[in-house]
Amino acid sequence: MPSNRSAATNQLLSTLPRQDGARIIAACEAVELSFSETLAEPGERIRHVYFPMASFISTITPVRDHGNLEVGLVGSEGVFGATLLLGVDTSPLHALVQGSGPSLRLGVPAFRRALKQSPAFERKLRNYLYVVMRQLAQAAACNRFHLVEARLARWLLMTRDRAHANSFHITHDFLAYMLGVRRVGITKAATALQGRALIQYNRGSITLLDIAGLKAVACECYASDKAAYTEIMG
Amino acid sequence: MPSNRSAATNQLLSTLPRQDGARIIAACEAVELSFSETLAEPGERIRHVYFPMASFISTITPVRDHGNLEVGLVGSEGVFGATLLLGVDTSPLHALVQGSGPSLRLGVPAFRRALKQSPAFERKLRNYLYVVMRQLAQAAACNRFHLVEARLARWLLMTRDRAHANSFHITHDFLAYMLGVRRVGITKAATALQGRALIQYNRGSITLLDIAGLKAVACECYASDKAAYTEIMG
């Protein structure tokens, strides 16, 4: 069920001034990311800055003695590695490929050169970092207050936005890992959503049937994250 | 019980190169922050950048239909308003004075001037933002996984670090608000800590008795936040 509305681009790059964008894209290397590939580990040096196109990436924070927890999702609307802007070259988070597909990337020196050459580029990335900070704060609150079913709906909607499709591949087990709950908790919530004909799934492939319905079920954090993005990034 | 070891300074400023630091401090206005004063509201323009000295500030994220939630604590080791660096002049969070006391501050134009004049200053603030991002991610995980008692212990230790004292004023009610739980939940956890002679409190004033013991009870997030700070900020 492909609905590839202009998926072969990264918005951060495509909304730059024509010249700057072209130059930076030309400097990029095109790579194919594959599911479950690790792009960065917390505490280790970032090697490349990624601009996903059809692919998307989870950012995950490790917790001793507990499962890990996803705190962000980066698709063609964003970038992984923008923290380099802050003058620290290690990754704060684990970056894990969630959705296979093409991505552009820059090595760190090339990235630094691009920043110097294009103030518009740097400005855009700074703004993006601001959005990410807001989303992190939102995630903290979301994890504290919202129920699994609402968080699941949110996650599905976020993923849909980044996959540019209403279907994608994901198991309950993996969802549980992302949301920091038991697999059984996901099964229960997913069953409930399916019962209301909002989604439909089978052995690792899931389809969103009723987007408006899901939005109603999802916690406000979905809308809030989106609002933060559009407000800041235009 | 004052233990004011060099509390009348802000580390971010005092660790700048001599000249830069002196010039920026000279540009600052000294103000006295008082408990429960609001310094910024989410979505509204930031008016001043604050460098707390003996005072400290909570950063709080609002959640519709639930209590709000503290996601950060800024004392003399930090700054409020550094997000201006990212090119967005609205505050992502609610900034609420937690501990009364002196602070330095800069108006936004003066802040921008200082950034231009001192690359070291800008570098330091960028690094601080990186630390804040790590702490936000940590907070997300902490809220998901850790029990009230551990989170309370963590909060007390963090506050102690920023108050530069083992005693401070805070009610269960307010703690509940900060941690996003019921007041009763705090009472229960606090009673347990007091029972083990780790703390002692009475009608809004609390004293930490056994720091090592509290560290053992607190979740790893306390150590983790601190490690992130010292690793990056030196």
Add this chain to the structure above:
DNA sequence: CGGTATCTGTGCGCTAGCGTCCCGACAGCG
């Protein structure tokens, strides 16, 4: 000195989510 507001402690029933274990169904592989 008495009244009132604030702060802390308790009790009660309830729910979401946990940990664990087991089962059935399907897919893919040899």
Add this chain to the structure above:
DNA sequence: CGCTGTCGGGACGCTAGCGCACAGATACCG
């Protein structure tokens, strides 16, 4: 074709935290 691994579903008792309501205790204020 049958084995094996993966995926989803269900059941068990348990705990942390919730919402609510109320009671004692202390501080403060008139």
